[in-house]
Amino acid sequence: MRGERVPYGEGKARLLAAAAQWMAEHGSLAGLTLRSLATLAGISHNAIYRHYRSVEDMALDLAADFAQQLRSGLSQARDEVKSGAGPARTVVGWLFDFALAHPAHFKTAHLTRMGPPGAARELLEAQLAEIRQDMRTQLTHKKMLPEMPADDLDAALALIIENTFQLCIRCIESPQQRPALLLRAEQVFTWVLAGAALTAQRGGLPKPGP
Known part of the structure; x- marks a missing residue:
């Protein structure tokens, strides 16, 4: 399922919340990619590059x-x-x-x-x-x-x-x-x-x- 498009500020907040959840579950950011982060945050894979390059x-x-x-x-x-x-x-x-x-x-x-x-x-x-x-x-x-x-x-x-x-x-x-x-x-x-x-x-x- 494709992620939805969201306003810039909301998208960034979602990404940080998803990354924090990943850390809580896995103990570090090891193994996390931008595409998987976008999926966790519920935003489109292309949209994540508006926020982060890595x-x-x-x-x-x-x-x-x-x-x-x-x-x-x-x-x-x-x-x-x-x-x-x-x-x-x-x-x-x-x-x-x-x-x-x-x-x-x-x-x-x-x-x-x-x-x-x-x-x-x-x-x-x-x-x-x-x-x-x-x-x-x-x-x-x-x-x-x-x-x-x-x-x-x-x-x-x-x-x-x-x-x-x-x-x-x-x-x-x-x-x-x-x-x-x-x-x-x-x-x-x-x-x-x-x-x-x-x-x-x-x-x-x-x-x-x-």
């Missing part, structure tokens, strides 16, 4: 769409942290649930970060940098971050995000460990920031030589 092109949009959902959800979770409460349990708790609902996306992102340089990796790193900036802005506003130089704080937050990303992968692989992993996330958040603040008070670490 599966790799589509994967960039899929990653960007996923990253935007992730960034928006994390921001909302931080907003829900009550005054006087540690943010890690609420925010990472939401993140674990999100990871468990989208395991293929997280695993693909993990492989992308570990893989060779390229457009997908640059996109992912840029999105993580924006998430770090959101984290810094929101938690500073809530007075949940210790005083320290901006560069030191950015480095500490980057370390926390890196560790949390790894914990998400572990949570996907062993969901029954969620409570223990959540406790570990709280410990890392507290210890890294406390250590960074103490180091800054003592004058910081020696700068690398030329």
